[in-house]
Amino acid sequence: EDRLRLRASLATSRERSADEYAVLIASLLAMHRLPADEVRAAIIASVVRPLSATLGEAVRQLTGIQPLLVGPGVRSGLNIKTDIPSQVGADIVANAVGALALAESPLIVVDFGTATTLTAINEHGELCGVIICPGVRSSLDALSSHAADLPGIALESPRRLLGKNTIDAMTSGIVYGQAAMVDGLLDRIAATWNNKKPTVIATGAHAAAIVPWCRDQATIRLEPDLTLAGLNRIYQLNDRLKT
Numbered sequence: 001e002d003r004l005r006l007r008a009s010l011a012t013s014r015e016r017s018a019d020e021y022a023v024l025i026a027s028l029l030a031m032h033r034l035p036a037d038e039v040r041a042a043i044i045a046s047v048v049r050p051l052s053a054t055l056g057e058a059v060r061q062l063t064g065i066q067p068l069l070v071g072p073g074v075r076s077g078l079n080i081k082t083d084i085p086s087q088v089g090a091d092i093v094a095n096a097v098g099a100l101a102l103a104e105s106p107l108i109v110v111d112f113g114t115a116t117t118l119t120a121i122n123e124h125g126e127l128c129g130v131i132i133c134p135g136v137r138s139s140l141d142a143l144s145s146h147a148a149d150l151p152g153i154a155l156e157s158p159r160r161l162l163g164k165n166t167i168d169a170m171t172s173g174i175v176y177g178q179a180a181m182v183d184g185l186l187d188r189i190a191a192t193w194n195n196k197k198p199t200v201i202a203t204g205a206h207a208a209a210i211v212p213w214c215r216d217q218a219t220i221r222l223e224p225d226l227t228l229a230g231l232n233r234i235y236q237l238n239d240r241l242k243t
Helices: 018-031 049-063 090-102 136-146 166-192 207-213 226-242
Strands: 107-112 115-121 126-134 199-203 220-222
Touching: 018 049, 090 107, 090 115, 090 126, 090 199, 090 226, 107 166, 107 207, 107 226, 115 166, 126 136, 126 166, 136 166, 166 207, 199 207, 199 226, 207 220
Parallel strands: 107 199, 199 220
Antiparallel strands: 107 115, 115 126
């Protein structure tokens, strides 16, 4: 049955061993009553290359399965028109594949993750370029770590545009700042396409917190499982090619 059964997140660290990751993944599966021995396939997309091998070994230990690693040599069905296609991140590729399954091009995928990325897919369905910006969490961490008087804060909805205290001011800066940045970049991308109105799909951990504050939020489609949907399609494509 081709449906999403579990979405979970783990903090990653290059210091963790494959054994540690295997234990963590096993705990997540057990918590949701999903037996590891019923796993039939696995696919890994990591933008931290050294972690790919470690995570792959963890999956092998836990399930006995050799996971598919998204990267050069793996078919995605996506035509990537960039200077060096092999350098396009696995998450960006997965998002684009997922988006093309949901809507017609031209498309722009906005991923509010560790970085905030905008991926442009032209009217021919080609990934024609990417914009990478500081993300929500990395921006918050940078403020609190590089400015001694600024505290670490949780991401919340801003109470007002002009903050009356430090926390409100930081919250406004992050939320309105990200929203305004995305608004402006969407306008600029559309201008390069002779103002054709692309479909905009948003995903990532912070999408639900930022999109409501975007100027055109009513036309932005929220798809929290876009990356997973894209990975599923990539796996299915490569599995068919094997047979």
